[in-house]
Structure formats: structure tokens, C-alpha cells
Amino acid sequence: xxxxxxxxxxxxxxxxxxHAIEPTAADIELxxxxxAVAYNDPYNAALMGNTEAMTAADVVTHYATMNASGAxxxxxxxxxxxxxxxxxxxxxxxxxxxxxxxxxxxxxxxxRGLGTYFALMIHHFAFAPPSEYGVGLERIYAxxxxxxxxxxxxxxxxxxxIDDSAAARERADEPSDIVMVIDRATFVAQHQLSELFMAPY
Ligand SMILES: CC(C)(COP(=O)(O)OP(=O)(O)OC[C@H]1O[C@@H](n2cnc3c(N)ncnc32)[C@H](O)[C@@H]1OP(=O)(O)O)[C@@H](O)C(=O)NCCC(=O)NCCS
Numbered sequence: 001x002x003x004x005x006x007x008x009x010x011x012x013x014x015x016x017x018x019h020a021i022e023p024t025a026a027d028i029e030l031x032x033x034x035x036a037v038a039y040n041d042p043y044n045a046a047l048m049g050n051t052e053a054m055t056a057a058d059v060v061t062h063y064a065t066m067n068a069s070g071a072x073x074x075x076x077x078x079x080x081x082x083x084x085x086x087x088x089x090x091x092x093x094x095x096x097x098x099x100x101x102x103x104x105x106x107x108x109x110x111x112r113g114l115g116t117y118f119a120l121m122i123h124h125f126a127f128a129p130p131s132e133y134g135v136g137l138e139r140i141y142a143x144x145x146x147x148x149x150x151x152x153x154x155x156x157x158x159x160x161x162i163d164d165s166a167a168a169r170e171r172a173d174e175p176s177d178i179v180m181v182i183d184r185a186t187f188v189a190q191h192q193l194s195e196l197f198m199a200p201y
Pocket of ligand 1: 043044047048101102103104105109110111112113114115116117142143144145148149150151153154
């Protein structure tokens with residue numbers, strides 16, 4: 001089991017201090033009901049490919065199952081407010097690959113830059129070496145529902161490109177999904193996150 005990590009960043013135009021924190025079991029219990037509401041929002045659910053309503057207990061189970069499979073999961077905060085979650089899942093340590101997924105919970109907070117900021121933070125963590133508390137990945141995939149223009153735009157801003165290779169298509173949940181990829185060199189060349197703080201929980 002990896003040591004839990006937290007990230008803190010305060011970009012000039014952000015609405016507050018941004019925190020991405022790998023949650024403890026107690027944190028997951030605390031925020032499960034709020035996340036269930038966001039997962040069940042019909043708009044969010046359609047874009048995330050969620051087909052079944054989740055209770056708070058389902059969210060706890062979902063986090064535990066993902067954790068057991070080696071995923072790195074984050075709660076996202078602006079100051080003290082939980083605004084969403086994100087994860088790196090299906091991590092292939094040998095190939096240095098994983099898949100990224102994220103959600104800004106409240107629709108009123110979407111489309112205002114938070115998803116981009118948090119995606120940048122988690123990618124910084126994902127590509128950083130373990131000696132700096134990162135995962136040391138080589139590439140990250142994202143599988144996107146075609147109607148999800150907001151998500152696709154975030155990935156384009158990060159430097160992702162569409163990937164139709166067999167390895168990428170394995171990441172698709174549905175045949176219609178678009179799969180995109182970014183490698184470490186591309187990300188690091190485009191994004192230096194000055195004053196991002198990363199440390200054990
Ligand atoms: C996808 C998501 C995490 C992106 O976070 P966000 O805070 O909305 O993203 P940002 O505001 O940083 O960037 C979104 C970009 O897409 C554009 N956009 C287009 N349609 C949009 C829409 N319906 N919603 C949000 N942004 C949209 C925005 O204008 C922005 O582009 P710009 O910076 O060039 O103006 C968030 O919208 C969300 O949680 N959606 C529901 C769940 C989901 O789709 N998760 C991702 C599954 S892959």
C-alpha cells in the first residue's frame with residue numbers, strides 16, 4: 001500500500017487554495033454522501049458512464065474496491081470545501097501507464113477552470129518520481145464519452161492527443177468512447193506548476 005499523499009497549489013486566478021488529498025477511511029466516510037449526490041446527478045452520471053444510482057455506502061465500497069486494485073484516489077478541495085474527486089486507476093506499474101478520471105461535483109462550479117487546475121495537479125503527481133512522492137508514470141490515458149466536450153477540452157489543454165492504438169482502446173468502457181493519451185515528456189514540457197506543494201498526508 002502506498003503512503004497517502006496530499007497536494008496544495010494556489011494559482012493566481014484560482015478561487016481559493018486548491019487541495020488534492022488521498023483520503024483515509026474516515027475521510028471517505030465523511031464525504032461519501034456528498035459524492036453520492038454528485039455521482040447520481042443525471043448530467044454528471046451520463047458523462048461519467050454511470051448507469052446505477054449509488055448510496056453513500058456504495059461510494060465507500062467503490063473507494064475500497066478501487067484502493068484494493070492499487071488506484072490512487074483524491075478528494076479535491078477549494079479551501080475547506082469538497083468540490084470533487086479524481087483518481088489514477090488501472091495502474092500498470094511495468095508499463096508505467098494508468099487511466100485518469102475526475103469530477104467537479106457541483107454543476108455550478110463546472111466550466112470555471114477547477115477541473116483543469118486539479119487535472120494539472122494530479123498529472124504532476126502522476127509523472128513525478130516516487131522519490132518526490134509521485135507515481136513515476138510514463139503515460140496516462142483518458143476514456144471519454146463523445147458528448148463530454150468539457151472533459152475533452154480539459155485533456156486538450158493538458159496536451160493529450162487521440163490514441164486509437166490497441167493499448168489505448170483497451171481503456172475504453174464503450175466502443176464509442178474516445179481514448180486520449182499524454183506522455184510524461186509532453187506534459188513536463190508544457191506545464192511547470194510553480195509553488196505546488198506535495199507531501200505525505
Ligand atoms: C469534466 C469536468 C471534470 C471538467 O471540469 P471543469 O471544471 O468543468 O473544467 P474547466 O472549467 O477547467 O474546463 C472545461 C473547458 O471545457 C469547456 N466546456 C465546454 N462545454 C462544457 C461543459 N458542458 N461543461 C464544462 N466545461 C465545458 C469550458 O469552456 C472550458 O474550456 P476553456 O477553458 O477553453 O474555456 C467537469 O465538467 C465535470 O465534472 N463534469 C461531469 C463529470 C465528468 O464528465 N467527468 C469526466 C469524465 S472523463
